[in-house]
Amino acid sequence: MSVENAPVVDVDEAAIPVEKKMYYRFESNDKKEFRVSELAIQQSETLNRLVEAMGYTSEDVENKPAIAIENIDGKTLKLVFQWCEHHKGEAIPVDDGSVPKIVEIPEFDAKLMDIDNGLLFKLIWAADYLNIVQLLNVSCKKVANMAQGKTPAQLRRVYLLPSDEEDEAAKRAAQEAQDPRAREVEEEFEERKRQGGNSFF
Amino acid sequence: MNRDAESFVYCLFTLGKDEEEAHAHLKQNLPAGQEVDIGQIIDFYSRIRIGEFQFNAEKHVSERIAEEGQEQHLMKLPEEVKRHVISLLDAGGRATLRRVSPFFRALVDECPVRTNELIITIGRRSFTVNDRINNIHLDYERINHGALLHRGPNSPVVRPGDYKAIIKTDLIEILGNPRLRIGTLVIKDQDLGILETHRRVYSDLVDAIHQALVHNLHRGKRLKVDKLVMNIAEISNFYHILTFLDAAYLRQIQLGDQELTDIFRHIARFWQLPQWQNTRIFRSPLRIRDPNFVRNFSHFDSAEVRLAGETFSFERIWQLARIYLTRPSFIQMRIDLWRFKKQEFDVYMMGKQDATRERNGWSFRYRGSQNKLLLECTNDVIWFKGPEYREGAEPRPLPPVPRRRDDGLDVRLEQLLNEEAAANARAGRVGGLMEALRRGMGLG
Numbered sequence: 001m002s003v004e005n006a007p008v009v010d011v012d013e014a015a016i017p018v019e020k021k022m023y024y025r026f027e028s029n030d031k032k033e034f035r036v037s038e039l040a041i042q043q044s045e046t047l048n049r050l051v052e053a054m055g056y057t058s059e060d061v062e063n064k065p066a067i068a069i070e071n072i073d074g075k076t077l078k079l080v081f082q083w084c085e086h087h088k089g090e091a092i093p094v095d096d097g098s099v100p101k102i103v104e105i106p107e108f109d110a111k112l113m114d115i116d117n118g119l120l121f122k123l124i125w126a127a128d129y130l131n132i133v134q135l136l137n138v139s140c141k142k143v144a145n146m147a148q149g150k151t152p153a154q155l156r157r158v159y160l161l162p163s164d165e166e167d168e169a170a171k172r173a174a175q176e177a178q179d180p181r182a183r184e185v186e187e188e189f190e191e192r193k194r195q196g197g198n199s200f201f
Numbered sequence: 202m203n204r205d206a207e208s209f210v211y212c213l214f215t216l217g218k219d220e221e222e223a224h225a226h227l228k229q230n231l232p233a234g235q236e237v238d239i240g241q242i243i244d245f246y247s248r249i250r251i252g253e254f255q256f257n258a259e260k261h262v263s264e265r266i267a268e269e270g271q272e273q274h275l276m277k278l279p280e281e282v283k284r285h286v287i288s289l290l291d292a293g294g295r296a297t298l299r300r301v302s303p304f305f306r307a308l309v310d311e312c313p314v315r316t317n318e319l320i321i322t323i324g325r326r327s328f329t330v331n332d333r334i335n336n337i338h339l340d341y342e343r344i345n346h347g348a349l350l351h352r353g354p355n356s357p358v359v360r361p362g363d364y365k366a367i368i369k370t371d372l373i374e375i376l377g378n379p380r381l382r383i384g385t386l387v388i389k390d391q392d393l394g395i396l397e398t399h400r401r402v403y404s405d406l407v408d409a410i411h412q413a414l415v416h417n418l419h420r421g422k423r424l425k426v427d428k429l430v431m432n433i434a435e436i437s438n439f440y441h442i443l444t445f446l447d448a449a450y451l452r453q454i455q456l457g458d459q460e461l462t463d464i465f466r467h468i469a470r471f472w473q474l475p476q477w478q479n480t481r482i483f484r485s486p487l488r489i490r491d492p493n494f495v496r497n498f499s500h501f502d503s504a505e506v507r508l509a510g511e512t513f514s515f516e517r518i519w520q521l522a523r524i525y526l527t528r529p530s531f532i533q534m535r536i537d538l539w540r541f542k543k544q545e546f547d548v549y550m551m552g553k554q555d556a557t558r559e560r561n562g563w564s565f566r567y568r569g570s571q572n573k574l575l576l577e578c579t580n581d582v583i584w585f586k587g588p589e590y591r592e593g594a595e596p597r598p599l600p601p602v603p604r605r606r607d608d609g610l611d612v613r614l615e616q617l618l619n620e621e622a623a624a625n626a627r628a629g630r631v632g633g634l635m636e637a638l639r640r641g642m643g644l645g
Contacts, residue, residue, distance in 0.1 A: 161275060
């Protein structure tokens with residue numbers, strides 16, 4: 001995708017200090033390109049360290065290929081960068097291990113996270129991967145709020161969790177896939193036990 | 202290399218940096234004290250090239266998920282993120298998630314439960330437990346042969362049985378979690394004025410709290426509370442509650458939020474408790490009568506107290522000043538007195554060599570430092586302000602003072618210590634001021 005056609009995240013120009021006016025280009029794993037302000041990138045510890053290490057100039061940003069983020073798709077990355085742009089310049093919370101502050105979900109974040117559960121979990125995964133502390137807090141809080149007033153069965157559906165039986169079946173399938181001889185050996189062992197022997201030896 | 206470092210190096214790999222450049226960039230960004238060998242980078246690069254690195258595997262999984270039309274879900278999130286979600290669940294959510302699968306039961310039980318504030322209110326006909334973070338809103342109304350339990354907007358539920366036993370059982374459920382950590386535990390009376398005539402009801406309910414805490418203690422655990430706020434008629438109950446709290450966590454105590462008729466009649470029992478000794482901030486509007494005030498209250502970094510009675514000797518103020526001057530970290534001690542003879546005190550202080558007259562009172566200079574200890578005096582307040590005192594700021598517990606050996610103890614202070622030790626020995630006591638001072642100076 002060319003730079004001209006790249007989906008650009010809305011940026012509030014007035015809020016950006018003059019000396020920080022540089023936009024980095026990032027590319028998702030499905031080849032969608034995004035331009036993100038330097039101030040917004042600071043919300044992500046991973047990306048912030050990366051761009052600092054690269055030491056790009058404005059020309060480099062335009063001339064060199066966009067920075068590839070291999071594990072995140074365009075739909076998720078768009079949400080991430082929209083969040084970063086909206087919260088650019090805000091202090092990053094530090095977890096000092098003490099009792100928690102109450103996590104409130106601001107109106108903008110609530111609207112941004114008005115998405116299906118699958119995408120919400122992808123957003124959490126991306127926030128963790130890119131180390132965006134406050135986005136991780138609000139998205140996890142949204143998931144936690146989803147549990148309110150639910151029964152275990154409803155919670156399984158909401159969180160897309162397997163039941164105990166499905167869990168066990170998946171484990172067995174994984175074991176068998178890993179070692180196809182295992183089942184045969186187990187069956188042989190059971191057969192020998194039935195015949196009165198205690199072991200193979 | 203940890204996962205963060207691997208992610209970082211992986212990004213550098215995708216940008217076409219070679220091993221040496223990646224090593225140089227990583228070295229610049231590693232936290233102090235951490236080192237990575239160039240050999241590790243070379244090894245890691247070769248792993249990426251042959252497709253062994255985890256990111257490739259994750260990418261493969263995500264592609265597979267996309268192919269199979271499955272969605273990302275809670276189970277697929279990293280372990281620490283699952284724990285983070287659990288830490289944000291309310292009490293009901295945690296209870297439900299525990300019942301979803303053995304895996305989540307184990308995970309929920311492993312995760313610490315933290316709350317900013319748990320408020321227990323004892324009333325003549327009701328008992329309430331509120332916790333905003335964990336969404337606990339329990340309101341027990343006393344009825345004949347049981348309790349009517351109101352739970353927020355839900356319809357009340359009749360719980361047959363003994364009122365006290367019902368409350369005790371539920372409190373054990375709430376407070377019995379060994380991983381529970383409470384920011385502020387508030388225990389208060391709803392009807393302070395009329396409780397005299399309903400002492401039995403009140404005592405029963407305080408006893409229910411005790412028993413829930415004892416239950417915890419039987420499992421070798423004390424409740425982890427950072428700040429205890431108590432506003433109850435019977436101060437002696439404060440002692441019992443205090444003994445059930447974990448001394449390693451308790452940092453602040455607030456006793457009473459209005460003037461009660463009861464005073465610290467049993468203060469003599471408190472000072473030996475580690476919970477009392479470890480507390481850094483104390484505040485109470487109650488009138489205290491304590492002949493051992495210096496011994497029992499001088500260890501706090503910040504304290505606001507009111508004293509009963511008309512006598513508070515000038516010598517005690519002088520003792521306090523000398524104790525605070527031995528502690529490099531100190532915020533404040535504000536003492537409201539019944540009646541204080543400021544002019545006589547000024548005359549007393551004029552004879553002290555280390556004291557300097559100030560506009561509002563006196564000041565003392567810390568040894569080996571430019572910092573001053575201020576002592577402001579009026580006719581009903583004496584107020585010590587240390588180097589950490591900030592006007593209008595809510596005091597926060599100071600970090601513990603690093604232990605150090607004394608390098609030249611002030612002669613007069615040593616004399617004071619010896620006098621106190623001798624007095625203690627005569628009275629058959631051990632420790633006291635001596636112990637507190639030595640601990641303050643890192644000698645204990």
